[in-house]
Amino acid sequence: MHGYRGKILRINLSSGEVRWEDLDPRIINNFVGGKGLGYYLIYHEVPPSTNVFSEENKILFVPGAMSGLIPAASKVAVISISPETNMISDSYVGDRLGPFLKRWGIDAIIIEGRSDEPVYLKIGEDVEIKDAHHLWSKGTHEVSRELWKLHGNGAIALIGPGGENLVRFASIIVDAQRAAGRGGLGAVMGSKNLKGVFVSPISIEDARIEIFDKDTWMKLREEYYKKFENDPSLASLREYGTTNGLLISARRGMSPSYNFSKPYIPDSLARKLSGDCIKKYEIEPEDYIHGKSCPIKCARYVKVNYEGQEFYLKPEYESIAMLGACTGVFDFPKVAYLNHLANDLGLDTIAAGNVIGFIFEMVERGEIGHEEIGFPINGFGDFAAEEKLLMRIAYRRGIGGILAEGVKRASDILNRGREYAVHVKSLESPAWDPRGLRTYALSYATADVGASHLRGWPSPASLPNDGAAKELVPSLIESRDKDALFDSMGLCKFLPYEMEDIVSLYRTITGLNSDLKNLGWKIENIARIYSVLGGMNPIHDDSIPLRWWTPQEDGPARGNMAFRSYEDFIEARRKFYNMRGWDPDYGVPLEDTLQRLNMNEFVEDAIRGLNYQKRRCQTCSFS
Template sequence: MFASGFFNALVPGASKISVVSKSPLTNLIHDSSSGDFFGPLLRKAGYNALIVEGASRDPVYIWIENDNVEVRDASKMWGKDASTATRMIRAETSEKASVAAIGPAGENLVRIANITFDGERAAGRGGLGAVMGSKKLKAVSVYGDKAPKAARPEELKELGRRWYEHFSTSPRYEDTRRYGTTNALLYSSQMGMSPSYNFRRPWIPLELAQKLSGDEIKKREVDPPWYIHGASCPIKCARYARAKYKGREFTVKPEYESLAMLGAATGVFDLDAVLYFNRLANDLGLDSISAGNTIAWFLELVEDGLIDPREHGVEAKGFGDTDAVEKLLNMIAYRRGVGAVLAEGVMRASRILGVGGDRAVHVKGLEAPAWDPRGRRGLAVSYATADVGASHLRGWPSTRDPPSKGPAKEVVESMAYNRDVDALLDTLGLCRFVPYKEKVIPEFYELVTGEKTSLDELLLVPRRAEALARIYGVLDHLHPPIDDDIPKRWMEPISEGPLKGEKAFIDERDKVEAIRKYYSLRGWHPELGVPLPETVEKLGLEWARGDALKTLEIASRREGLM
């Protein structure tokens, strides 16, 4: 499903499209978002969502232009990288179209394959590119020129104008307007939260982090002739860099997660090399987070002599080996040699190779992103309980204290609230880097839809979604509370820096109490971690009561309570 929120093409900063499916990586319901033009153009074509069912025998792409919807032959595009396929499809449809395409990784059913939007943005997480590949769906191209209707357009326009001016001029957002997310390694590395060297060194010296900093990106920044900042976005954080690596000149749009996971996590701090890895991942259709995480794990095994890379068909020296990172990205996308193992994701790869499971940094099979929770109290609770696995987009605690400052359970409520607000923004199509005050969301909603509501009512939407995802997961395979856990690495003390000795939780008891506190806040069984039937009813999901009862029975049997 490609779902565009109510606010797309109507509210400043609303340009997100959510792609939703069952993840081939985790077997859980998974959503991943992408920004820029696809969401607004789908709305302008007259659609809130596109649902793709079944599979084609031959490669196809979908072309949507207002009321016209076609399934077209994509034989010529099959086998092409995502950027090339995008250009070919635009030549056949419209140069104004937005194209969501998969690369070779999706075609080869790589479990960490992404969906690349217009060659630069990505719905990266959960292996959703492999879902498109399984359907022989190379791409979806969309263009629309019908403005979505709002219930009270003049008032909406005025409210939007005021907030647009606020976000585009306030000094508070100057850093985001200048760098986007590209400067975040400076912050994460000093807070003990970077993924450097496969999360071995969450703190690194400032001079090392600066090699992949926003200021270094600025030295290479360009405005490509084909790119126009979205007029609806007041932040305009997109930054494009022109670089050269091994004689190849290219343009790419870097983000912190890609810089940190393809660079710092693998021990590579050569910016031009990292930018090229970013470009390569986009074209191959690989999730830069999961790919960087999995390659970093492999390099650690090489570094410590736990595997001989030559036995797996690749020359690799360990962390910092740029040639190995480049080669492994290609091997993963085409499932060649050890790439066929790494294409399964870090959890399965560790099981297949029979080594390094204690060094695999994932939750529920989803590779961890570029924020180590040993630098922030309560963040590990978010990772442990998130419906999709290790996601940095499922709620942050309000505190900036390290975990040793007090019990994690004290900050769980703030994390849960942030989780709900962020999920609500996703459902409406709002970008999180355009941080509206919560109180204005119901006001925008009323002007767009004509329906008067409250923030409390709107926040029921993400709570319902989470409860249903948990029920579905348990009915399928999920085993809470065992699966609501964090990787062993995050309970290893930080080895150096100002936060030396910090762990994600004070101890095992701290972890258990915090997770149980989260269960209780959600109205779930405090020990089994499943939604109670009465909670499901309170959420307005009476039709799911029977499934909630089944879930409770399954969980009780597993824990010997029946």
């Protein structure tokens, strides 16, 4: 094969067996890599309704089809059944992990079972399961340093105490500064007693895969690198990365400020956590951190000294906005410290900011008191309380044990606050409030993993977008499919590769004529059938939180809900189901659709899912 070695690395932590398995070329041709290949594999490996913390759940690391082979193809997909949603969940992380796996000739790693003792994996020429007793209960920064000292400059994916203690939104921290943050996949690693995965470095010249047309590939690599390096439309990204995001979201009324209760905030406040304010702390990154494959190099690195503690951080909009604006802490060094702490503990910064914003709002409304929380707390802006809560969540102490369940379950356990628990399908909302750009909510409502900001946005993305939401469905689908293609190829979404660029690069590397145009659609069908069979109810769950049905009070989107009306939402959702070839009433893929996409092996399950959904609706008073 070209572009692949055609091998899956299967590691069973219960038996200690490490095995190389052949990967059927037809599966590669159909599902390519990264997200596509990962969804296909996990669908067949883990039955719906599997207990996420049982030995039967598995976790996959699947490099994109072109990871490490073309500029900014830096991503690896981490895929499992999510402890937050009980659905298939995928999270992506860049830099060196994906490229190294691809270059070692590993098309996918499947990790299954559970080790009796803490272990980590060392992958390179050989694959070893190594003792991790001495690393357990340590933070991700310290363990990264220890492993680099011991094994050299490889790529490392680690969990912190959050994952060890099965916090449902535990993250996986890569190379100390990046995160596969969403969906709680760190807790799946924790449930397997797996502290981390170390992958030895390997250069592109030593890659264990053959390229179909090597000369053209080398020429194209060079050409695309130069093209993007000099692209003036990427100047702001080059200058700020995502750190100017709060200024942009706040101006549109899309920020998560004060637990999404004030999405519009003035520039003077937003600037405290964005752009030039963060730039003041910027340093030149070390070569090992920055990587050399990206022509943009958007990652900003800062050095912050907070109350005598000096630390390095790669700040991103989502983390800063959720741990800062969402909790009302508008002070960059403090928020940087919270971000550093959350990374060290191995917590998803988006979900952590969301649950803390939630509890702060409960305090402000007088719905929870100091006695129940366990210490004095002032509500929004209480930095000291936020720091304490992060620690308590990671170790599941006191109220932290409830918040560690995620915002949906926490509001259920407390039996309060459901109207301002901001999530979709139990996944906490990221830092873009769709009331500022109406109809973005349809993306959240229908995304395969719950509230994700990375599942396609409709266009045009300009205010006031007063039209009917259904008008934007075709553009949402187009954008979503493009995202899925990028996630399958291992591409960073900031790079303006066009469809034809990807097709030609993929052919040059693999010689394959895969149907890339329909890949995203196929993946979305797999996710949907799996979710429905696992209990997700599209009629209830393809929805948005109550908060987004409350009109905004201020700013350019004043008076906006996330949709013009409930009818507007239902019409748009129905159109989305129709365009996807799903049953318009029940939201489940139809037989014809699957046959058209050459997905016959899924037809039986889809019919079962549709019948199951019909039966549920017949006995439900909701519809």
